[in-house]
Structure formats: C-alpha cells, structure tokens
Amino acid sequence: MIFETLDTFGHEQVVFCHNKDAGLKAIIAIHNTVLGPALGGTRMWPYKTEADALNDVLRLSRGMTYKNAVAGLNIGGGKAVIIGDPATDKSEALFRAFGQFVEALGGRYITAEDVGIDVNDMEYVYRETEYVTGVHQVHGGSGDPSPFTAYGTLQGLMATLNKRFGDEEVGKYSYSVQGLGHVGMEYVKLLKERGAKIFVTDINKGLVDKAVSEYGAEAVSLDEIYDVPADVYSPCALGGTVNEQTLPRLKAKIICGAANNQLANNAIGDEVAKRGILYAPDYAVNAGGVMNVALELDGYNRERAMRMMRTIYHNLARIYEIAERDAIPTYRAADRLAEERISAIGKLKLPLGRSQPRFQGRIRGGH
Numbered sequence: 001m002i003f004e005t006l007d008t009f010g011h012e013q014v015v016f017c018h019n020k021d022a023g024l025k026a027i028i029a030i031h032n033t034v035l036g037p038a039l040g041g042t043r044m045w046p047y048k049t050e051a052d053a054l055n056d057v058l059r060l061s062r063g064m065t066y067k068n069a070v071a072g073l074n075i076g077g078g079k080a081v082i083i084g085d086p087a088t089d090k091s092e093a094l095f096r097a098f099g100q101f102v103e104a105l106g107g108r109y110i111t112a113e114d115v116g117i118d119v120n121d122m123e124y125v126y127r128e129t130e131y132v133t134g135v136h137q138v139h140g141g142s143g144d145p146s147p148f149t150a151y152g153t154l155q156g157l158m159a160t161l162n163k164r165f166g167d168e169e170v171g172k173y174s175y176s177v178q179g180l181g182h183v184g185m186e187y188v189k190l191l192k193e194r195g196a197k198i199f200v201t202d203i204n205k206g207l208v209d210k211a212v213s214e215y216g217a218e219a220v221s222l223d224e225i226y227d228v229p230a231d232v233y234s235p236c237a238l239g240g241t242v243n244e245q246t247l248p249r250l251k252a253k254i255i256c257g258a259a260n261n262q263l264a265n266n267a268i269g270d271e272v273a274k275r276g277i278l279y280a281p282d283y284a285v286n287a288g289g290v291m292n293v294a295l296e297l298d299g300y301n302r303e304r305a306m307r308m309m310r311t312i313y314h315n316l317a318r319i320y321e322i323a324e325r326d327a328i329p330t331y332r333a334a335d336r337l338a339e340e341r342i343s344a345i346g347k348l349k350l351p352l353g354r355s356q357p358r359f360q361g362r363i364r365g366g367h
C-alpha cells in the first residue's frame with residue numbers, strides 16, 4: 001500500500017524516525033534528487049493520524065521538487081514532518097534526535113523551517129548536523145526565511161495582477177489573507193505599506209489583533225474569509241483550502257498566497273481556471289524562502305537573495321505564457337515548466353560537486 005503511494009507520487013525514499021526518550025515521531029520524505037540534494041523545511045503539527053502526517057509529507061516533498069525546479073535551483077525536493085504540538089511538545093532533545101536522523105542521511109536531505117518551527121529549533125538541529133539551513137545569522141546562516149517568502153509572494157502577486165488586470169498597483173486592490181504566522185503577517189505588512197485594503201483571519205486571536213492594530217486590517221471569522229469581497233484570496237496558512245466547498249464562495253479574481261498545496265486536488269485547479277480565476281501556482285509564488293536558505297549552501301549573501309526574489313516575478317510571467325500558449329490551467333503550466341527542467345538537466349552529466357552542498361561561510365562549534 002505504501003509503495004503503491006510512493007509509486008504514484010514518484011518518491012525516492014521515506015524515512016520514519018523514532019526516539020522514545022525524546023518523544024520523536026517524524027517522517028522525512030525525499031522526493032527527487034535529480035537536480036541535487038533534497039531541500040525542504042520541517043513542519044511540526046499535531047496530526048490527528050499517522051496517515052495524515054504521511055500524506056502531508058509526501059505532498060509537501062513532491063511540491064518541493066517542483067518548487068526548486070521552477071526556482072532554477074540546483075537542488076531536489078524533500079520535506080519532513082514532526083508529529084507533535086509546537087506549543088507544548090518542543091524540547092532540545094526532540095530537535096537533536098531529529099537532527100541525528102537528518103545527519104544519518106549524509107546530505108541527501110537538507111532541512112529548514114516550516115509551519116510550527118522557528119530558527120531557535122533549528123539551532124538544536126544544527127548541533128547534530130550540518131545539513132540544515134535557515135540557521136541563525138550568528139553561525140553565518142540566513143536566519144528565518146519567512147520575510148523572504150513574503151517578499152517573493154509580493155513579486156508573484158505583481159506578475160499576477162499584471163496578467164489579470166493589466167497593472168501591478170498592489171494598493172489598488174483588496175485582499176483576504178488567511179493565516180498570520182511568520183509569512184502571513186509579513187505579507188500583510190507589505191500589502192499595507194502599498195495602501196491595500198486587507199481582510200484577515202487566524203485561529204490565533206493575538207495575531208489577528210496585531211494585524212488590526214498595526215496594519216489596519218479588517219478581522220473576519222475563520223469561515224467568513226471565503227465570503228469577503230476581496231479581489232485576491234491569499235492563503236497563508238495550511239494547504240487544501242481551495243476545495244469544492246470554498247471555491248463557489250470565493251469572489252476573488254486571483255488566488256495568490258504563500259501556503260503550500262493550496263489546491264485540494266487537480267480537478268479543483270481545472271475548475272478554478274474555468275471560473276476565470278487566475279491561480280498563481282503556490283510553489284512558484286512561495287519560493288522566496290527556499291531561494292534564501294539555498295544560498296547558505298554556497299555562502300549566504302543578502303544582496304544575491306534579494307535579486308533572486310525578483311526572479312519570482314519572471315517565473316510567474318513565464319508560467320502564464322505557457323498556460324496561454326498550451327491552453328492549460330496555470331497549475332499544469334507550472335508542472336510542465338518544472339518537469340521539462342528536471343528532464344533536461346537530468347540528462348546532463350553534471351560534474352560531481354556542482355550540486356553538492358558546501359556550506360561556505362558557516363561557522364561550526366560556536367554554540
């Protein structure tokens with residue numbers, strides 16, 4: 001049954017990690033390493049079932065392969081999930097035990113932050129393995145990738161506004177932002193700086209209050225976010241929120257946000273296109289974070305990171321061109337772009353070492 005699923009998704013390797021004393025139950029999924037070592041963040045979430053955790057890590061890691069390919073990076077796709085509640089279950093032992101499993105993979109998988117994880121957690125992982133990015137600046141790392149993800153999302157948004165409305169004046173339009181975590185709050189800030197009208201929601205009331213008081217956003221309930229009269233729906237929480245129930249309620253002309261796996265399934269992606277809603281493929285839009293952490297492999301440089309963020313605009317424009325040229329929904333166009341690159345580069349004999357992580361500029365032993 002599991003191998004059948006791996007066959008469908010196309011994974012190379014899935015590792016179940018367990019340490020009773022540390023309370024660790026984690027799954028690392030390496031989807032594809034044709035372009036280079038698999039890079040993708042670790043999510044900590046209180047999954048209801050182990051099957052939910054497995055399904056999430058398989059979908060997320062596959063998404064990383066496509067994200068990294070479209071982003072033009074020399075890296076493959078992977079992801080990890082830790083089963084647990086980030087509010088109550090974190091400990092040094094948990095993250096160090098996890099770090100030991102990452103280390104055991106010898107660089108085939110390189111981790112970073114995702115939902116529920118912050119740069120302090122990565123500090124513990126870094127004590128056990130070199131194969132972690134998004135580590136603190138004091139170690140020569142790039143720190144929290146989220147502000148870069150938010151800035152990259154803004155670049156993707158501008159390309160999408162241009163395609164749909166013929167201009168990219170962010171402040172002219174209204175937005176419904178779902179999720180005000182590390183990325184969502186920063187994205188709201190960027191929208192506000194450009195004068196936009198913003199509706200927000202989050203399960204964490206403190207974050208909603210902050211968005212209202214600091215950025216003048218209008219708070220709506222968790223369910224109302226699908227009904228508000230916003231031009232752009234921006235999912236910045238968990239995946240699957242564009243589905244059969246929510247799509248008929250959306251008034252937006254654009255879906256563009258930072259969340260991974262926004263479409264519940266491909267059929268929904270087809271339906272989005274039929275309704276004339278322009279979907280900005282999630283993994284093309286939210287690549288800012290991985291671009292930023294990937295630079296740690298060669299030696300982190302902020303200027304270079306900011307230049308890379310701006311390529312997201314052009315990646316989106318290219319995807320819209322392919323969608324129009326081939327008369328396909330945008331999510332399929334993005335997949336096509338990724339698959340063509342993986343296939344073309346996979347046929348080259350890359351000199352060994354080009355795609356190997358070198359972690360230049362990082363400082364060990366300074367814990």
Ligand SMILES: NC(=O)C1=CN([C@@H]2O[C@H](COP(=O)(O)OP(=O)(O)OC[C@H]3O[C@@H](n4cnc5c(N)ncnc54)[C@H](O)[C@@H]3O)[C@@H](O)[C@H]2O)C=CC1
Binds near residue numbers: 146147180236237
């Ligand atoms: N952090 C990063 O650099 C990147 C994040 N992403 C994706 O962006 C999304 C957000 O990531 P982060 O901000 O890092 O996570 P986070 O954990 O900091 O924030 C997620 C927020 O969503 C809220 N939330 C959860 N379920 C919700 C619901 N049903 N309705 C409203 N709010 C809800 C949570 O309360 C939390 O405030 C995730 O899908 C993540 O995979 C993608 C690329 C990079």
Ligand SMILES: O=C(O)CCC(=O)C(=O)O
Binds near residue numbers: 067260287
């Ligand atoms: O931005 C990160 O934390 C690393 C990449 C990643 O996990 C993602 O893009 O979802």
